Amino acid sequence: MKILVLISNVPDTTTKIRFTGDNTAFDDSGVQWIINPWDELALTRAVELKEAGGVDKITVANVGEKSTEATLRKALAVGADDAIRIDTTANDAFYVAAQLAEVAKDYDLILAGIEASDYNGNAVGGMLAEMLDFNSVSAVSGIELEESNFKITREVDGGSQVISIGGPLVAIVQKGIAKEPRIPAMRGIMMARKKPLSTKEPVEGVNKTQMISFELPPPKTACKLIDEENANEVITLLHEEAKVL
Amino acid sequence: MDFELTEEQKLIRETVRDFAEREIKPVAKELDEKAIFSYDLTKKMGEIGLFGMNTPEKYGGQGLDTLSYIISVEELARVDGSQAATLAAHNSLGIGPLINYGTEEQKLKHIPQLCTGEALWSFGLTEAGAGSDSRGSKTIAVLDGDEWVINGSKIFITNASVDISVGCTVQAVSGEENGKKIFTTIIVEKDTPGFKRITMHGKMMWRASDTAELFFDDVRVPKENLLGKVGQGSHIMLHTLDGGRLSIAAMGLGCAQGAFELALNYANERKQFGKPISKFQINAFKLADMATKIELGRNLLYKACWLKDNGKPYSKEAAMSKLYCSEIAKEVADESVQIHGGYGLMKDYDVERFYRDQRLLQIGEGTSEIQRLVISRLIGC
Ligand SMILES: Cc1cc2nc3c(=O)[nH]c(=O)nc-3n(C[C@H](O)[C@H](O)[C@H](O)COP(=O)(O)OP(=O)(O)OC[C@H]3O[C@@H](n4cnc5c(N)ncnc54)[C@H](O)[C@@H]3O)c2cc1C
Numbered sequence: 001m002k003i004l005v006l007i008s009n010v011p012d013t014t015t016k017i018r019f020t021g022d023n024t025a026f027d028d029s030g031v032q033w034i035i036n037p038w039d040e041l042a043l044t045r046a047v048e049l050k051e052a053g054g055v056d057k058i059t060v061a062n063v064g065e066k067s068t069e070a071t072l073r074k075a076l077a078v079g080a081d082d083a084i085r086i087d088t089t090a091n092d093a094f095y096v097a098a099q100l101a102e103v104a105k106d107y108d109l110i111l112a113g114i115e116a117s118d119y120n121g122n123a124v125g126g127m128l129a130e131m132l133d134f135n136s137v138s139a140v141s142g143i144e145l146e147e148s149n150f151k152i153t154r155e156v157d158g159g160s161q162v163i164s165i166g167g168p169l170v171a172i173v174q175k176g177i178a179k180e181p182r183i184p185a186m187r188g189i190m191m192a193r194k195k196p197l198s199t200k201e202p203v204e205g206v207n208k209t210q211m212i213s214f215e216l217p218p219p220k221t222a223c224k225l226i227d228e229e230n231a232n233e234v235i236t237l238l239h240e241e242a243k244v245l
Numbered sequence: 246m247d248f249e250l251t252e253e254q255k256l257i258r259e260t261v262r263d264f265a266e267r268e269i270k271p272v273a274k275e276l277d278e279k280a281i282f283s284y285d286l287t288k289k290m291g292e293i294g295l296f297g298m299n300t301p302e303k304y305g306g307q308g309l310d311t312l313s314y315i316i317s318v319e320e321l322a323r324v325d326g327s328q329a330a331t332l333a334a335h336n337s338l339g340i341g342p343l344i345n346y347g348t349e350e351q352k353l354k355h356i357p358q359l360c361t362g363e364a365l366w367s368f369g370l371t372e373a374g375a376g377s378d379s380r381g382s383k384t385i386a387v388l389d390g391d392e393w394v395i396n397g398s399k400i401f402i403t404n405a406s407v408d409i410s411v412g413c414t415v416q417a418v419s420g421e422e423n424g425k426k427i428f429t430t431i432i433v434e435k436d437t438p439g440f441k442r443i444t445m446h447g448k449m450m451w452r453a454s455d456t457a458e459l460f461f462d463d464v465r466v467p468k469e470n471l472l473g474k475v476g477q478g479s480h481i482m483l484h485t486l487d488g489g490r491l492s493i494a495a496m497g498l499g500c501a502q503g504a505f506e507l508a509l510n511y512a513n514e515r516k517q518f519g520k521p522i523s524k525f526q527i528n529a530f531k532l533a534d535m536a537t538k539i540e541l542g543r544n545l546l547y548k549a550c551w552l553k554d555n556g557k558p559y560s561k562e563a564a565m566s567k568l569y570c571s572e573i574a575k576e577v578a579d580e581s582v583q584i585h586g587g588y589g590l591m592k593d594y595d596v597e598r599f600y601r602d603q604r605l606l607q608i609g610e611g612t613s614e615i616q617r618l619v620i621s622r623l624i625g626c
Binding site: 069070073074185187189190192 | 259292293295
């Protein structure tokens with residue numbers, strides 16, 4: 001059993017977001033990069049499955065420039081056996097999925113985060129499954145290995161669903177897939193240096209989208225405190241200021 | 246000149262920071278308040294490999310460089326002084342003398358378990374009558390046949406009384422030559438008859454760290470428990486303290502960093518006279534001074550580590566780092582409380598703990614006065 005975990009390199013979740021070039025590009029100066037939180041949980045689950053036996057190898061893959069290698073090294077420190085970086089700019093979901101399809105063919109299980117915390121694209125996992133003609137399940141919050149199948153728990157509105165499905169499989173995972181991301185041990189960090197991290201040239205691909213502009217959410221407005229005794233004022237404000245009633 | 250940390254050192258910083266934020270931060274306040282030593286956190290620090298970071302892999306350690314270890318202590322101290330103390334005392338003072346002066350047999354016997362977080366080792370130098378003046382030691386060791394017989398006591402010994410503290414390196418007077426005391430270091434394991442360990446309560450700082458008083462009443466240990474050579478004791482202890490100074494400096498740096506971040510966040514959030522208090526120049530300049538001191542301290546300490554890692558003399562820079570980083574921890578924590586106003590005096594606010602924890606740093610492992618003494622000698626006074 002070989003597992004491939006897709007790793008997206010995203011700005012730290014506390015990053016102050018700014019744009020350059022007339023709001024068409026993200027300003028990455030001074031940004032701290034991390035493993036996309038969903039991918040980190042997926043990797044943690046893959047490592048747990050390997051520790052429980054039955055997994056021969058975990059590979060992590062990323063589409064990105066050389067600067068993303070620190071993120072892949074961390075994934076190796078957490079417990080992946082090898083890493084692949086496809087050396088190109090991750091333009092849009094279709095382009096990224098097309099690049100990953102080149103390296104993902106030989107795996108039995110591919111774990112993709114349900115979204116990346118940068119562009120919330122929500123698309124790479126599904127596209128990849130389609131390109132490879134693999135099975136695919138989304139919103140996966142639990143995964144167990146069975147004899148020849150995968151036992152999958154999915155979140156459905158307010159409850160959950162358990163299904164069994166054969167491989168090869170692209171599991172698009174969300175929170176719950178692992179309890180919390182694993183912190184690498186010093187030994188893992190040192191071993192990561194010696195694990196293979198290979199670089200692949202991109203294949204020709206189509207960029208289906210073109211960036212027009214970004215817009216920041218409106219700044220949060222000040223919170224209004226209302227006296228306990230003036231509960232009626234809340235109604236008035238909701239009517240007249242917020243206009244939601 | 247290259248100031249860039251290696252990819253590995255950066256990852257170690259990020260890892261220890263994550264660990265400290267996730268595992269230590271949520272419990273630090275309560276452990277401090279109730280003065281509880283956490284076996285659980287000690288074990289977890291062992292699991293991620295923080296014990297024995299500089300110890301060769303052959304003995305169960307990680308074989309990492311000094312700077313990686315110092316960064317780890319700094320990151321723990323940024324969140325909590327007590328846990329940083331447990332780690333720093335164990336690695337520098339506990340494992341340190343064993344790895345540097347132990348025989349192969351002693352190393353293989355003791356060190357592997359000391360790299361797991363399930364066993365601690367302590368450093369018994371200070372006595373009631375021998376603090377800064379460690380040569381004032383009154384604890385004696387006499388060779389009787391195949392055994393050393395030890396009598397005396399030690400005070401303020403870190404990691405020495407908890408259940409998982411398995412042994413102590415004890416400095417004792419083993420005789421006299423030309424009217425001068427001969428100092429010898431001897432290994433004493435925890436269950437040796439006559440060896441009593443009493444936890445010291447009522448500390449103002451490092452309340453979740455273990456501090457003990459040790460009593461030796463005709464304690465007999467095999468001759469082979471001698472560490473190094475007879476008469477080498479004082480050298481072993483003082484050389485160990487050279488390395489230990491780097492970790493106390495790291496605790497000062499981390500403490501200052503933590504207190505600074507608390508001050509900066511608070512100053513940006515707290516509004517008076519219609520604006521965040523960080524917009525008043527006096528506070529903004531305070532924060533600028535704090536950041537500058539921290540940057541200076543970090544450069545000095547990392548340089549001392551670099552000297553050590555490159556096999557160059559580092560005693561002077563280690564003493565300077567210890568002096569400077571522990572002093573700025575005091576200054577930064579003090580200003581951080583000031584910026585917090587009345588809230589900074591309340592236990593609900595972390596800065597109150599930082600304010601207390603920093604106070605040991607100018608006293609332990611050689612007071613600021615003694616550091617100045619060391620530095621002044623090394624610069625030729
Ligand atoms: C929490 C804690 C943990 C500790 N852990 C350990 C440990 O693990 N192992 C260990 O062996 N010890 C440990 N110590 C002891 C610590 O190293 C001593 O407290 C320290 O060396 C100072 O000794 P003292 O307290 O006896 O003070 P003293 O030496 O009595 O000093 C009192 C004052 O006099 C000043 N002074 C003394 N001599 C001179 C001089 N020549 N010139 C100028 N000023 C001078 C000092 O700077 C100080 O201000 C610990 C202490 C504490 C509080």
